[in-house]
Amino acid sequence: MTLQRPPVNSLNLDLLKEMSKSLDEIAKNKSKAMILTSASPKVFSAGLDIMEMYKPDLKRVEEFWTTLQEVWFKLFGSNFITAAAINGHAPAGGCLLAMSCEYRVMTGGNFSIGLNETALGIVAPNWFMDTMTNTIPVREAEYALTTARMFNVEEALKVGLIDEVATDKDDAIAKCKGFIGKFDRIPALARSITKLKMRQAAIKRLQDGRREDLNEFLQFVQNPKIQKSLEMYIQSLKKKA
Ligand SMILES: CC/C=C\C/C=C\C/C=C\CCC/C=C/C(=O)SCCNC(=O)CCNC(=O)[C@H](O)C(C)(C)COP(=O)(O)OP(=O)(O)OC[C@H]1O[C@@H](n2cnc3c(N)ncnc32)[C@H](O)[C@@H]1OP(=O)(O)O
Numbered sequence: 001m002t003l004q005r006p007p008v009n010s011l012n013l014d015l016l017k018e019m020s021k022s023l024d025e026i027a028k029n030k031s032k033a034m035i036l037t038s039a040s041p042k043v044f045s046a047g048l049d050i051m052e053m054y055k056p057d058l059k060r061v062e063e064f065w066t067t068l069q070e071v072w073f074k075l076f077g078s079n080f081i082t083a084a085a086i087n088g089h090a091p092a093g094g095c096l097l098a099m100s101c102e103y104r105v106m107t108g109g110n111f112s113i114g115l116n117e118t119a120l121g122i123v124a125p126n127w128f129m130d131t132m133t134n135t136i137p138v139r140e141a142e143y144a145l146t147t148a149r150m151f152n153v154e155e156a157l158k159v160g161l162i163d164e165v166a167t168d169k170d171d172a173i174a175k176c177k178g179f180i181g182k183f184d185r186i187p188a189l190a191r192s193i194t195k196l197k198m199r200q201a202a203i204k205r206l207q208d209g210r211r212e213d214l215n216e217f218l219q220f221v222q223n224p225k226i227q228k229s230l231e232m233y234i235q236s237l238k239k240k241a
Contacts, residue, residue, distance in 0.1 A: 001026075004039035008046035011093050013060060015049075016067040023074040032188075033081035033180040035173055036101055040088055042111070047092030050237075053221050054230045065217045068093075069210060072127060076100040077203050079192040081180050085172035086162065091116050091150065095161075096128055099135045102195065103179040104162040105172040112150040113161060119148035121229050122220070125213055130202035136160050 001022055003009040026034050038044045052064045075082060075097065082101035090098050090106075090113040098104050098113065106113065115132060117124040124132075124145060132141040136159050143149065144159075156162040163179070166172035183191055196203075206213065220226055 001034055001036050002039050003037070003045055006040065008043045009038055009040055009094070010046045010049035010051075011068070011097075012049035012052050013064045013067060016064070016071050019071050020067060020074060023071065023078065026080060027074070027078065031080050032183075033083065034078070035083050035085055035176045035180075036075075036097060037085040037169065037173065038087055042109075043088040043094075044084075044086045044090040044111075044113075045094030045097055046089065047094045047096075050230060050234055054234060055227065056221055058218070058222075061221055062214065062218060065214055069127075069206065069213070072096070072100060072131075073203065073206070076131060076199060077196060079196070081183060081191075083176035083179050085166070085169060085176050086111075086113065087169040087172055089113070092124075096131055099131045099161070103176065105164045105166050105175040105179075106153050106156060106162040107166050107168055107172050108153050110152075112152055113156050114148070114150040115145055116148040116150055118146060120233060122226070125217070126209070127202060127206040127213070130205060134199065134202060 001019070003015070003019075005012070005015050009015070023034075048068070052061060056064075083103040083105070084098040084101040086098050086104055086106040088107070088109075089111050092115055095113050095115050115124050115128060117128070129141065129145060132145065135141075136144070140159050144151070151159065151161055153162070153165055157165055164175050166175050
């Protein structure tokens with residue numbers, strides 16, 4: 001599955017709906033595995049589209065968040081094998097997508113990956129945190145989340161946020177295929193049940209608290225102070241150019 005929403009693959013409602021549909025198709029056609037990557041040469045995904053949260057239409061922003069939750073359920077909780085070929089920056093929601101897969105290969109270069117929410121004055125939802133503690137040790141996750149740590153490729157490898165480094169996108173995809181090949185001799189049902197048991201606690205936490213999570217998000221985006229900081233953040237991103 002190749003993300004292709006220039007310039008930075010930010011996750012807006014339309015892209016999330018497309019992803020949700022594609023994940024259903026992959027599950028339905030009984031694919032063995034999926035590799036998630038990006039068509040951009042330097043950004044895997046810039047995370048959530050900030051414009052979806054800025055001065056939002058309430059009905060749309062509610063659909064936006066519930067679709068994001070759905071994409072996470074379908075990706076993190078998939079029966080099929082998932083790997084991410086991370087060929088560029090992966091901040092926040094981009095990091096969430098990569099961590100929701102079972103294996104991550106990142107191309108070398110001046111790219112970074114991490115959950116940077118606290119730097120933006122926001123708190124990553126519980127399920128973002130759960131996805132991170134499912135990937136790296138709890139102590140490292142706490143440190144990374146509180147300090148909004150963006151890891152470079154070597155740091156990400158060292159902490160286990162990624163599993164391998166690749167020279168370029170083709171190499172990243174080849175290495176993801178190498179990971180998928182490891183399951184050729186493992187019975188598929190035993191593999192998928194084991195994966196889902198490992199992920200069950202995080203999945204159940206969001207299933208049980210899904211409405212509450214949505215309400216928290218809706219309150220958050222309607223807070224005038226948050227809107228003000230979003231405005232400033234958007235300006236700072238635009239000033240960069
Ligand atoms: C910030 C959210 C605050 C409050 C939200 C309210 C409630 C939230 C409650 C809970 C939600 C928490 C979970 C949030 C998760 C997220 O994912 S938030 C998004 C966080 N993402 C980022 O901070 C990444 C920002 N982008 C970058 O750092 C860089 O763009 C990049 C490193 C990814 C790529 O760098 P470059 O290649 O140099 O590209 P540019 O920076 O020049 O960007 C090109 C173009 O794209 C626009 N853009 C970049 N990121 C986003 C984005 N996430 N959403 C929308 N638009 C984005 C950027 O402004 C440029 O636009 P133009 O100048 O070309 O108009």
